Amino acid sequence: MALDTLSYKTKSVNAESADKKWLIVDAKDQTLGRLASRAAFVLRGKHKATFTPHADTGDNIIIINADQVKMTGNKEETKEYIRHTGYPGGQRVALAKDWKKADKSTRIVEAAVKGMLPKTKLGRAVYKNLYVYAGTEHPHAGQQPVEFDLNTIK
Numbered sequence: 001m002a003l004d005t006l007s008y009k010t011k012s013v014n015a016e017s018a019d020k021k022w023l024i025v026d027a028k029d030q031t032l033g034r035l036a037s038r039a040a041f042v043l044r045g046k047h048k049a050t051f052t053p054h055a056d057t058g059d060n061i062i063i064i065n066a067d068q069v070k071m072t073g074n075k076e077e078t079k080e081y082i083r084h085t086g087y088p089g090g091q092r093v094a095l096a097k098d099w100k101k102a103d104k105s106t107r108i109v110e111a112a113v114k115g116m117l118p119k120t121k122l123g124r125a126v127y128k129n130l131y132v133y134a135g136t137e138h139p140h141a142g143q144q145p146v147e148f149d150l151n152t153i154k
Helices: 032-044 096-101 105-115 121-127
Strands: 022-026 060-064 080-084 091-095 130-132
Touching (some): 032 060, 096 105
Parallel strands (some): 022 060
């Protein structure tokens, strides 16, 4: 008796056939690194059985309450965000506490998630599926997002 070889084919999902959902994640009292790594995991689509490494098959994530995310240890005072203007001597350093004071707390979460995504065209495309808001209000009600707990992902 011969095996049915058609049933053993690997299914490769592309961006058009991916079942993408909209998820809301509450960042209140979550640790920044754990939140970011799990959000990057879901953005890539690794939590799905149909994960395809070369395609954007992950879900869209809306992170709310980004201003209430926790940093462990002394990171709030010592964590540095370094950028360069492109001019000689143009290196600029900002501390996490400065970003929190300047109401740029969404950038803290965005930078953490972006750092955990691949540094490729696919990584930049996947990053566009992330939406971060400081409060509980967001303009994505039309997409009918579903509450999602990132702590269920290990």
